Amino acid sequence: MGEGQYRVDDGLLAGLNELDDEGIAAVEGGDEDRLRSLLEQMSERVRSGGEPLDDGDLSPSDLIIPPSDLSLEEAKELFSGDGLIPDLPAE
């Protein structure tokens, strides 16, 4: 999140999904350090193994990795109600 879009292949995606599952476990277990380290690993894999999309490309993303300094509290917010994202000021 906040670092642009990348195209990833199936192998990398499978790895991301495994880390994602561990991330959920970390949130449930209340382990913030573990969660952050997992999110950082996820972002790092995409940065190093993914293919960056052109800045002008308008494709929507299939998946978004939350920011790697996500707190447990924010992770919980992500799963409840409006989530993390502030309301866009466009209303």
Add this chain to the structure above:
Amino acid sequence: MGLMSRASTVVKAKFSKLIDRAEDPNVMLDYSYEKQLELLQNVKRGVADVVTAKKRLQLQTDQLEGSVVKLETQARTALTSGREDLARVALERKSAVQQQLQGLDTQVQGLEAQQEKLVASERQLSAKIESFRSQKEVIKAQYSAAEAQVRIGEAASGIGEQMADTGLAIQRARDKTEQMTARAAAVEELVEAGTLDDFTSDGSTQLDRELAALASQSEVDTDLARLKAELGPGAAPKELDPAAKGTAQ
């Protein structure tokens, strides 16, 4: 549901409000583009705010570092004048300011890294909006209303994600800056007021406080011993410097 899919769902839901606005694809395209420009302005303003706050913090940090030097000088002067009690107060104050400065410095560096990312996302967002502008004319000219709906939906949600994403990054950077500004202000107050009584009492446990007091005490003792050694045994009490007395009290 995983973290990644949940984050995407939340982002998409936020933006779908924007693209459901108009029936006529042409109207929707123009409306959507106007909104994007408006949001881009907000993003630019947000980035600028964070940059300004960071600069102010850096300036504050510099000033506080200056006050560490000043307190050291005051301690030296006090000791030369045979006022060990005043020297101790000055060194205690110095130690407290140094402790606070350490954390602040790391945080300012963190903000610096975040700022670079923000500027990069702002640039990406501008590029996407520009791309949307040129694509919307193509869509208007070449597609039937039904097809245009689909294409606009895709393009707009691609941009929407980027906007929500950048918006969140800015909000987080702002929150961090606010916390840091509050902390820097507290240290400044400490320097100005010279009261250390409640210094360690915010949020720390009794044990933390005792440990901090011990660490700070021994640091002060070491500092005091060093100053004494530097000044030599011949540092007999001299006439008290009224200026130094006034500022160290």
